[in-house]
Amino acid sequence: MMRHILAVGAHPDDIELGCAGALAAHRSAGDDVTMLVLTGGQNGPGRTSERWDEQQQAAHVLKAELLWGGLIDCTLFPDSSLISIVEHAIRTTAADVIYVHAPDDSHQDHRAAAAATLSAGRMSSRILHYRSPSTVQFNPTVFVDVSEHLGTKLAALDCHRTQVDGSSMVDLELVMVAARYFGGMARVQHAEAFAPARFVWDLVPRPRAAGDAASTTAERPTDRAERGAERAADFAAERPADRAADRRAEQRSGAHHGAHAAPKGEPVW
Ligand SMILES: [Zn+2]
Numbered sequence: 620m621m622r623h624i625l626a627v628g629a630h631p632d633d634i635e636l637g638c639a640g641a642l643a644a645h646r647s648a649g650d651d652v653t654m655l656v657l658t659g660g661q662n663g664p665g666r667t668s669e670r671w672d673e674q675q676q677a678a679h680v681l682k683a684e685l686l687w688g689g690l691i692d693c694t695l696f697p698d699s700s701l702i703s704i705v706e707h708a709i710r711t712t713a714a715d716v717i718y719v720h721a722p723d724d725s726h727q728d729h730r731a732a733a734a735a736t737l738s739a740g741r742m743s744s745r746i747l748h749y750r751s752p753s754t755v756q757f758n759p760t761v762f763v764d765v766s767e768h769l770g771t772k773l774a775a776l777d778c779h780r781t782q783v784d785g786s787s788m789v790d791l792e793l794v795m796v797a798a799r800y801f802g803g804m805a806r807v808q809h810a811e812a813f814a815p816a817r818f819v820w821d822l823v824p825r826p827r828a829a830g831d832a833a834s835t836t837a838e839r840p841t842d843r844a845e846r847g848a849e850r851a852a853d854f855a856a857e858r859p860a861d862r863a864a865d866r867r868a869e870q871r872s873g874a875h876h877g878a879h880a881a882p883k884g885e886p887v888w
Contacts, residue, residue: 766807
């Protein structure tokens with residue numbers, strides 16, 4: 620049965636660091652994968668346009684759809700605006716499994732993304748927290764065997780060239796060592812590790828309700844691409860909290876940003 624996977628990250632590269640191997644495993648199992656990147660990583664190394672390009676390339680490597688939250692780096696706060704953005708992504712993707720940052724993290728955006736996703740996913744049966752280089756306490760009890768997908772993870776991370784070259788947080792050697800270490804804990808070669816907020820193991824998956832936005836079980840790649848474009852457009856057009864969130868971000872950053880009705884996956888800051 621095809622599952623719908625949503626991965627939420629605060630910045631470009633966060634999702635790849637935390638769970639790109641699992642996302643690649645999902646794709647090879649026939650699941651569809653959507654990445655929601657909440658900010659443009661404006662405060663890290665690299666220009667925003669470069670980071671946007673890098674994230675697009677990484678999503679392409681992972682064969683994932685990409686949604687942007689359109690918010691500003693270092694300004695995330697887990698209020699109703701941010702929760703609405705994640706709720707909308709959960710609804711438009713009909714997510715069965717949600718991956719997000721671990722709650723105990725020294726980066727405030729990571730903490731906010733985790734808290735907002737827990738609120739937005741209050742009715743979700745499967746929420747898994749992934750580890751970031753800035754995570755503090757992390758006790759993983761769920762593992763995904765990524766032995767066949769570590770190369771894809773590294774290729775996706777390598778797309779984030781401004782970070783690989785300019786940030787000590789993106790260390791590909793450390794990524795490989797961690798995968799081997801977690802593999803040892805999981806009794807496989809390489810693993811990614813997760814701490815579940817909730818994880819219901821649906822041994823016999825329930826059939827989807829009629830009219831479910833993502834109820835197709837055997838769709839052609841072109842269907843998937845078309846639906847992805849529709850989702851991105853819906854996501855940009857319907858988000859109720861956009862304007863309030865953007866206004867707040869502008870106030871916090873002191874910056875002036877243009878129109879925020881982003882069509883089809885364009886960045887909106
Ligand atoms: Zn981050």
